[in-house]
Amino acid sequence: xxxxxxxxxxxxxxxxxxxxxxxxxxxxxxxxxxxxxxxxxxxxxxxxxxxxxxxxxxxxxxxxxxxxxxxxxxxxxxxxxxxxxxxxxxxxxxxxxxxxxxxxxxxxxxxxxxxxxxxxxxxxxxxxxxxxxxx
Numbered sequence: 001x002x003x004x005x006x007x008x009x010x011x012x013x014x015x016x017x018x019x020x021x022x023x024x025x026x027x028x029x030x031x032x033x034x035x036x037x038x039x040x041x042x043x044x045x046x047x048x049x050x051x052x053x054x055x056x057x058x059x060x061x062x063x064x065x066x067x068x069x070x071x072x073x074x075x076x077x078x079x080x081x082x083x084x085x086x087x088x089x090x091x092x093x094x095x096x097x098x099x100x101x102x103x104x105x106x107x108x109x110x111x112x113x114x115x116x117x118x119x120x121x122x123x124x125x126x127x128x129x130x131x132x133x134x135x
Contacts, residue, residue, distance in 0.1 A: 085118035
């Protein structure tokens with residue numbers, strides 16, 4: 001057995017955003033990860049709401065004023081969008097789990113459907129909230 005003078009071969013690089021041209025399913029995958037992370041922030045906000053509720057009327061009023069501020073409403077709008085997108089993408093993943101929807105055209109259509117559902121559902125919820133005076 002002869003020993004080579006070369007060192008170990010370099011590992012191949014994984015494809016990344018600088019190599020791949022963005023397409024619907026790639027953006028969908030990235031958004032699914034981002035919205036999943038955003039839902040952790042939403043869970044912290046929900047925990048803060050519960051703690052303010054337990055802390056008494058003054059703390060609850062302060063927390064609700066924070067959520068009712070323009071920044072608070074923007075965060076809540078983003079969380080609403082995240083919930084609906086993550087839900088839609090989760091349904092698409094259920095189809096993939098049973099082996100359906102892997103053809104490129106179907107996968108792209110599913111990604112676009114997830115975008116459309118998330119935007120439409122978010123706008124519907126916020127429109128209903130505005131009409132009922134919840135905003």
